[in-house]
Amino acid sequence: MANIRQVADKAGVSIGTVSRVLNNKPGVGKKTREHVLAVAHELGYSPSKYSPNISPEVTHLGFLSSFRTITTNPFYADVFHGVEQACQDLHINLSVSSLSVENHQLQRIPRLVKDNYINGLVVAGGVISPEIFITLSKLSHVPMTLVDNHFDLCPWDTVMTDNVEGARLAVEHLVSKGHRHIAMLGGPNHPSIVERRTGYKNTLRKHGFTPLLIAPPEIRSDITGLTPTGGACGVVEMLQQVPQTTAIFCSNDEQAVGALKKLQELGYAVPDDFSLVGFDNTHMVQFTSPPVTTVSVDRATMGRIAVQLLLDRIQFPDRAVTKATIGVNLVERGSVAAPRNHKLAA
Template sequence: MRDSVKPGREKKRGSHVKLSDVAKRVGVSPITISRALRNPEIVSEELREVILRTVDEMGYIPNLAARALAGRHSGIVGVITPSLHHPCFTGVMMGIEERLRATDLRVQYANTLNDADQEISQFKSFLAQKPAGIILVNAEYYDGLAMLMDAAAFPVAHVADLSQPPETLLVGMSHHVAATAATRFLLSKGYKRIGFIGGISDIRSRRSRAGHEEAMRQAGLGNPSLMHGVDGSTSIGLGRRLFTELLERMPDLDAILAQNDDLALGALIECNERGIKVPDDFGICGFNDLEFAQFTSPSLTTVHVPRHDLGRRAADMLLRAIREEPPEEQRVDLGFSIIERGSTRSMPKQ
């Protein structure tokens, strides 16, 4: 019995569908097909639709290894990040994929969990694949990566704190400036004993902590006992723990700035357990403006970080570099905004 094959999907016996097979069906040269798949915008919309439809009908799958041997790169964009598991990265990832979706480039992710050796190892793994480029998201150990980046035959774009080394193809914000502004916002509401809870293992948390300390010191309210952090990943549970420990040390605390919304939510849950009324008796400000922040009770005041735009702009920078087009900007500060919600209020003047 002959195998049934859908119309337009003739079987190729003995080999997979080749680029030349697609070109023959469309009636153009293989190089035209290759260029159209790599850069769809260079062919007319009508021809592009015919090519894409034929590729789909015939089940053609580009041979990335062969492409790497024959051309400058494999068509892969490597994305190296310390936290694939954290919701903060989701927005960045969506921005990257939105920008690259209409191209012939494909994204591969690598997770380092803030490990210096893994940052170097993952970068070397992508080197072996002859990628079109790499996006480093919140890399920590640039000293170890410097020689690899200098030797790479492809561009590297960065999503990073603006205090970090890259001078080109960098998109980011200043966590120090953002935390300073958030602390000053809390001070403007009448809070005076403002604590900070967060991690201490990455540069963003350290910059945020320093920004908080600076704002409190300039207000004449600096106190090292207001700071509490641990080395490791943050979570809602850790937020409860850090807030509890800080409150035991500073029982007259009247507000906190949390390094991220996870920790802020943990503090809010602990306040509810203890009967501490938020915002009547206590103020909480988070960081990142994750989706759940607007749906907690009360909703969380937080620092909005444009995570989607960070990813999209970094991918656009990289794409321009891959195509050898001049960048619109070499370093982009996307900034932040403070979103005031229900977890803070103006305190009565004492």
Template sequence: MATIKDVAKMAGVSTTTVSHVINNTRHVAEDTKKAVLDAIQQLHYSPSAVARSLKINTTKSIGMIVTTSEAPYFAEIIHAVENHCYRQGYSLFLCNTQNDAEKIKNHLDMLAKKRVDGVLIMCAEYHQESIDLFNSFKGLPMVVMEWGIQHSQSDMILDNSFQGGYLATQYLIENGHQKIGIISGELSKTTAKTRFQGFEKAIHEAGLTTNPNWIQEGFFEPEDGYECMNKILDQQELPTAVFCCNDVMALGAISAITEKGLRVPDDISIIGYDNIHSSRFYAPPLTTIHQSKARLGEQALKLLFERIHHKNHEKEVIEIYPELVVRKSVKNLLAT
């Protein structure tokens, strides 16, 4: 592999002159500049990225710490962030934590050693230990996104989950459903709790009551949708519709219903939440609540770039709005 000394020797100049040509840091005579550029081309010389990063104090790289890249919702956000990084000429280092505080610490130490220009942190939840750790990295530009108001020093994603839960339940009611169940996420978590509260409001406003056996709590995984739906199906009286608080739980619920010899939506209607890419290919295609993962990822990264380039450290809020996406998994009982 050619070195800067090889280029200097072929061009008949000093290594300092070669450096000035590469970095455009001083005027160099045109014939000298041409000799250096010709030598670079002939030798296929590429300046050391590490050396250049030390000189200009940037590595053109970003770190991203997430709960898990396997979850479809996070995967789509990560895809949006990676695309935006690529368009801006940045590389992305991705780190999964599984909400483990020790993993978060190790990932942050590794990213700092790699001299990334900034870190985007978007986990499902944070322990106080992790929040204290983020605050200790004073010299590293960072965006720490939280779902809901929990820690005053963090940025916030305002996803209007309450409105989304209300929209989903209201749509079921508008289609004639009065016996409605719900498979929620872990209700100690902000996102799951607010979606459930939206469900409760729509039920209350319609003057309906819900059988407590139709209210099941999972952990936003397809296995939870499957198991919770089986618990509902074991009841003597069944709901005509179930609101699943994310799409992957809806997939599990549909599998449980199908295994019992029932059909969606003829026997039980299902509505999901998140509008992940694969939800349109479910059998049947899933009616769901849309959230713009691409906008969320790009807005968070844009905020990080502002902190990198302009040292803006004011707490920020990124707001996204839920929208109903109608497909084929909800039956209109009023039309039959």
């Protein structure tokens, strides 16, 4: 019996593409869609609510995230919606709980982990350390799939965004507009943010430009780093340390909202004085003034793929570990222009 990874390998496409095809989502060409469906049919893989591939013993999955991400972070809210929809389609019960994490330490054990009534866990969030994952694995004794988190020698299936490519798209867009002094508002050392920094630095260096990474304590914090507060603090630091900056690449959209507000409070105009790019394409950046150019991430698809990988793992416990990477694209709005006014490119 095939799994989603085998379908992707045989079709010569990514796991994300297979998921979009099988869930009838847009963004896949007609020929590719037909090819993937043919391969899935050939291999007998059809993860729908009518699928014969789902074991009748799989009745209950769990979703875990840190308290902040599960309640206030729009990125993980959309991931959860994808998980929830996949479980509804497959008639699988879903329990949700939060992890209380402080200084990378687990403060309490969620009941759904201790009671062992679930068949598998989807665990989302970059704030969760490898040590916490190991603790959860030992306590729950069920398979896990990680979302937006990965580390070296990770023994669990993971679903990540193509963060390096997303950062490359953002920086290339700014460079194409004539920007040479491009700052990045950093963030905590979460796996996704580290990858975004890597993409930012590599792309600037390819063009012969110097990376300008802004990382005051507020931005490095797990609590404030990826919030509007972190973005506002980053702008203040940037103006003091690298005033030659003409464009700002933010680690996520929440930062971008805070950066935009702070720039406007200080009397600067976006994009006339500074161009600004976010990351994630959450709803908030569509309604700012100006709307923010950003890198789009299909977060609901991340959730659906996490469920599919988890079900595959339950059925095939000895298969190779899978790292699924979800593609990204740039969404151009009104926050980027060529450098002008008092900010001139070198």
